[in-house]
Amino acid sequence: MTWGPTLYRLLNGVFCVYKPKGVHCNSVVEHIQRNLAKDLNGHPCYPYERKMREIEPNPNVKTPSVTTEPRTLTTLSDHKLVLGERYIPPDFRVHFVTGLNKHSSGVLVCSVGSGREYLSAIKMARYLRVYHVRGKFGWATDNFSPKGKIMNRSTYHHVKKSILDKVCATVQAGHQRFMFDYAGVTQDSQEAYELAAAGIVRPEHSDTPPMIYGCHVIDFSLPDFTLEIHSINETQNYLMKLIHEIGLELRSTAICTQVRRIRYGHFTLEHALLCKHWTAQEIIRNIATCKHLLTPNRLLTDLSITEAEGDVLQQLADGQKPLLIKQGPDKS
Amino acid sequence: MFSKHIAVNLFSRAGPLTFKNLVERRWGLVAVHRYGAASPNGNTKTKDKDESQILRQTSGENNADALELMQNVSVTGATKIVEKHNEHINVESNFCEEKREFSKATSEDSETVELAVPGEKKVQTRFVNSNFRTMSITAELGASVKPQKLLNRHVSDSHHLIVPRVDSDLAKHETSTPLPTSAYNFAAYVDHSETLSSLVKLGVDLSTIEHKGREICDFILKMDFNKDVRPYILFYKQIGVTDDKLGKIITKCPYIFQQELENLQVRINYLKSKKFTSENVTEMVMRKPHILLMSTERLDAKLGFYQKEFKLTGHEVRAAIVKYPKLIIFNKDDIIENKFNFHELMGFSDEQVKRIFVSSPRALTESGHQLLARFDFLHNTMGLSHEALVQWSQIFMCRVHILEQRHRYLVSLGRAQYDPKKENYVSLHALVSKLDADWCPDVAKTSVAQFNEFLKTL
Structure with a gap:
C-alpha cells in the first residue's frame, strides 16, 4: 500500500476525461473529487498506519515490549477514528477548461492541483x-x-x-x-x-x-x-x-x-478517461500521459507566440511552468 | 491536512470549566497528565518525584481498581512480563524502526477484553483498535519502568493514557494546560476521557458522530463509560451482535445511549413476539440500529402499515423487513407515493406491486423520478413487458446509465435479445449483475477494450 500523501503529491497536473452526457461539468469535477478523496483515504494516511519493522527479541536484553509488535500510535487523539478521514473532496482542486454543456459528451481537459497553471496556457493556445x-x-x-x-x-x-x-x-x-x-x-x-x-x-x-x-x-x-x-x-x-x-x-x-x-487540440479520445476510470490510480497515470502534450511547441500556437511576453517564452522553452500567463481558465 | 470545518461547541452548557469540575461532573475523565497533552515528549525527561508518587499511589493503593479500569485487558504474555517487573528494564532504541512499508491494521491487532459486570455473565468482546497491547503493558509496569531510560516515544508516552480513573483527591493535581472549553472535534478530549477512548478502541468513528450535530456530541462527552456505555454494549452482546459490528453500530446510531435500556429490551421482545427469530432481530439491528429508537407503538404501526398497504401475510411482512430493515424507519408517505408511481404511472397491477415489494422491498424506497426513468428505459426503449420486469424486480435498483450503456452496446452487437423463448437470451440479471471485466466476455462476448471504445461514442 502506498503512503497516501505520496499519492497526493503525484496528483498535480493536467488530465483528460470523457464527459458523459446528462451531467454538468461541475458534477464531473465533484465526482472526480469524491473519487480521489475516497481512493486516497483507502491508503495509509496517518503516520501510525505505516507498518513498522518487527524486531527479533534479543535474549541478552530484557525488553518487555519488543515481543509485541511495534506500535506508533502514542495518543488515541491521533487515531483515524477521532480525526476522521485525512482527505476530503475540496482538498483536490480540480478545474476544467472549455466546458461542455449538460447534453454533450466528449473530451474534457481537466487539471488537478498545480496543474491549473497549464490550463491558462491551454486556453491561450486556442486549440482547434x-x-x-x-x-x-x-x-x-x-x-x-x-x-x-x-x-x-x-x-x-x-x-x-x-x-x-x-x-x-x-x-x-x-x-x-x-x-x-x-x-x-x-x-x-x-x-x-x-x-x-x-x-x-x-x-x-x-x-x-x-x-x-x-x-x-x-x-x-x-x-x-x-x-x-x-x-x-x-x-x-x-x-x-x-x-x-x-x-x-x-x-x-x-x-x-x-x-x-x-x-x-492534442487531447483526443484515446487520452480521455471513462467515468468508471476516474480513480486516483488512473488519473495519476493519465497525468503522466498528458505531460507529453504540454511541451512548449504544442502549447505555443502561432498567435500566442506573438502575444506572449519574452520571459514567458523563455520559461516555456526551458520546460518550466508558464507562471506568468495571467489569463484565467475558461469556465464556460 | 485535516480539513474539518465543523465547529462543535462541545462544552456549550458546561459553565465555568476547571479540571476539577470536569472530574466532579463525572464526564468520564481518565487521565491526569501533569504536563498537559501538548508536550507528550517532554514528560519523559522531566518526570519528577511527584509524578512517580502518583504512579505509585495508583499502582499500590488502587491496584484492584486500576486493573479493572484498565478494562481487564488480558494479553498473552502480559502476566509473564508483570512478574519480572522488578527487574531492570531496558528498552532499546531500536525498539522499532520505520520502514517504508505500510499495512492496514490487521485482525491480530485486536485485543480480547472482558467486559465484566458484577452478578452478570461475563461477555467477551474484542477491541478492534490496534495499539492497545503496548499501552497496557507499560501501564502495568508504570511504577517500575524508569522513564528516562525509555528512549522510545511509543512506550514512554503511553503511560499517561492508562493512568486509571482519577479520584477527587487526585484531581488536585490539575493539569498545567486545562482542557479547552470548546473544540472543533473530539480530538481534544479523547486522551482525557475514558468514555471517548474506550469508544475509539471499540471502533466507533467519533469523527462521523461529530457530523450528527452538537446535541449528540455534548451527550456523548458527558457519558461515563461504566455507567452509561457498558450496559448498552452488554445489551448488544446479549442480543447477539458480533464484536466487529459494535463500533459500526454505535457510529451509525449513537442515539441509542439516550434510550432507556428497559425500553430497548421491550422493543426486542416485541419484535420476537411478532415471530422474528432472534437471528433475524440481530441481523436487523446490525444493519439498521435505528429501529431500536422507535417505540413499540410505532413499530407495531409500521408493521401493520406494510401488511395492510400491500395485503401481505405475516410471513411476507417479516421476510421483507428482514431483507431490508430500513423499511421500518422509512417514511410512510414515500412508500405510498412510490406505490402510486408503480400502480398508476407505470401501470403495474396491485398483485404485481405486491410481488415487487416482496422480492425487492428496496425498490419501493427509491426516488420516484429515478424509478420512472428506469421504467421508461426498460419498458419503452428495451421493450420489456411488465411481467418480465416483475420476474426480476431488482432491475429497479439499477442505475439508468448502466442499463443504457449495456443495452446500447448489445444493440450495436446485435445481441439485445430479451425474449426467453428465443436463442441468445440475455436475462435482466445477466444484463446488469456483473462487473465489466466479467460481463464483456460472458454476456457481450467481446473484450473490455472494445466495450470501452464503444462507451466513448455515447
Whole structure:
C-alpha cells in the first residue's frame, strides 16, 4: 500500500476525461473529487498506519515490549477514528477548461492541483476542437434537442447527401470569410499572409464569435445525419442551432440528437478517461500521459507566440511552468 | 491536512470549566497528565518525584481498581512480563524502526477484553483498535519502568493514557494546560476521557458522530463509560451482535445511549413476539440500529402499515423487513407515493406491486423520478413487458446509465435479445449483475477494450 500523501503529491497536473452526457461539468469535477478523496483515504494516511519493522527479541536484553509488535500510535487523539478521514473532496482542486454543456459528451481537459497553471496556457493556445454532431430531420423543437417541446413537423425525403454537402460547404465558407477579421488583421496585408502561411488562422481572443473551419458530412442515412465540425470559440448551443439552421436551409427541419467532442487540440479520445476510470490510480497515470502534450511547441500556437511576453517564452522553452500567463481558465 | 470545518461547541452548557469540575461532573475523565497533552515528549525527561508518587499511589493503593479500569485487558504474555517487573528494564532504541512499508491494521491487532459486570455473565468482546497491547503493558509496569531510560516515544508516552480513573483527591493535581472549553472535534478530549477512548478502541468513528450535530456530541462527552456505555454494549452482546459490528453500530446510531435500556429490551421482545427469530432481530439491528429508537407503538404501526398497504401475510411482512430493515424507519408517505408511481404511472397491477415489494422491498424506497426513468428505459426503449420486469424486480435498483450503456452496446452487437423463448437470451440479471471485466466476455462476448471504445461514442 502506498503512503497516501505520496499519492497526493503525484496528483498535480493536467488530465483528460470523457464527459458523459446528462451531467454538468461541475458534477464531473465533484465526482472526480469524491473519487480521489475516497481512493486516497483507502491508503495509509496517518503516520501510525505505516507498518513498522518487527524486531527479533534479543535474549541478552530484557525488553518487555519488543515481543509485541511495534506500535506508533502514542495518543488515541491521533487515531483515524477521532480525526476522521485525512482527505476530503475540496482538498483536490480540480478545474476544467472549455466546458461542455449538460447534453454533450466528449473530451474534457481537466487539471488537478498545480496543474491549473497549464490550463491558462491551454486556453491561450486556442486549440482547434473537433465535434461529431448528429442531427435528425423531421422535427423542430424549442431548444433544438430531442427533449424540447416540438414546434414543427416536416418532411425530409427530398433531402439528398449532395445537397447537404453543399449546405455544409456554404456554412464553412460563410464562417471562414471572417477568419482574418477575427484574427485582427487586414485581409490584404503582409501580416495576414504570414498568419495564413504559418497554419490555421486563429481568432485573436476567446471572445470572438464562433469560427467554423471545417464542416463535413460523415454519415447520412435519413432521417439521421452526422457532421464533423472543426471550430474555435464555439459553444454547444451554437452547434445545435447550426443543425437547426441547416435543416431550414434544406426546406425541412432538424433537431440535434448528439454533440460529441472527439478532440481538443492534442487531447483526443484515446487520452480521455471513462467515468468508471476516474480513480486516483488512473488519473495519476493519465497525468503522466498528458505531460507529453504540454511541451512548449504544442502549447505555443502561432498567435500566442506573438502575444506572449519574452520571459514567458523563455520559461516555456526551458520546460518550466508558464507562471506568468495571467489569463484565467475558461469556465464556460 | 485535516480539513474539518465543523465547529462543535462541545462544552456549550458546561459553565465555568476547571479540571476539577470536569472530574466532579463525572464526564468520564481518565487521565491526569501533569504536563498537559501538548508536550507528550517532554514528560519523559522531566518526570519528577511527584509524578512517580502518583504512579505509585495508583499502582499500590488502587491496584484492584486500576486493573479493572484498565478494562481487564488480558494479553498473552502480559502476566509473564508483570512478574519480572522488578527487574531492570531496558528498552532499546531500536525498539522499532520505520520502514517504508505500510499495512492496514490487521485482525491480530485486536485485543480480547472482558467486559465484566458484577452478578452478570461475563461477555467477551474484542477491541478492534490496534495499539492497545503496548499501552497496557507499560501501564502495568508504570511504577517500575524508569522513564528516562525509555528512549522510545511509543512506550514512554503511553503511560499517561492508562493512568486509571482519577479520584477527587487526585484531581488536585490539575493539569498545567486545562482542557479547552470548546473544540472543533473530539480530538481534544479523547486522551482525557475514558468514555471517548474506550469508544475509539471499540471502533466507533467519533469523527462521523461529530457530523450528527452538537446535541449528540455534548451527550456523548458527558457519558461515563461504566455507567452509561457498558450496559448498552452488554445489551448488544446479549442480543447477539458480533464484536466487529459494535463500533459500526454505535457510529451509525449513537442515539441509542439516550434510550432507556428497559425500553430497548421491550422493543426486542416485541419484535420476537411478532415471530422474528432472534437471528433475524440481530441481523436487523446490525444493519439498521435505528429501529431500536422507535417505540413499540410505532413499530407495531409500521408493521401493520406494510401488511395492510400491500395485503401481505405475516410471513411476507417479516421476510421483507428482514431483507431490508430500513423499511421500518422509512417514511410512510414515500412508500405510498412510490406505490402510486408503480400502480398508476407505470401501470403495474396491485398483485404485481405486491410481488415487487416482496422480492425487492428496496425498490419501493427509491426516488420516484429515478424509478420512472428506469421504467421508461426498460419498458419503452428495451421493450420489456411488465411481467418480465416483475420476474426480476431488482432491475429497479439499477442505475439508468448502466442499463443504457449495456443495452446500447448489445444493440450495436446485435445481441439485445430479451425474449426467453428465443436463442441468445440475455436475462435482466445477466444484463446488469456483473462487473465489466466479467460481463464483456460472458454476456457481450467481446473484450473490455472494445466495450470501452464503444462507451466513448455515447
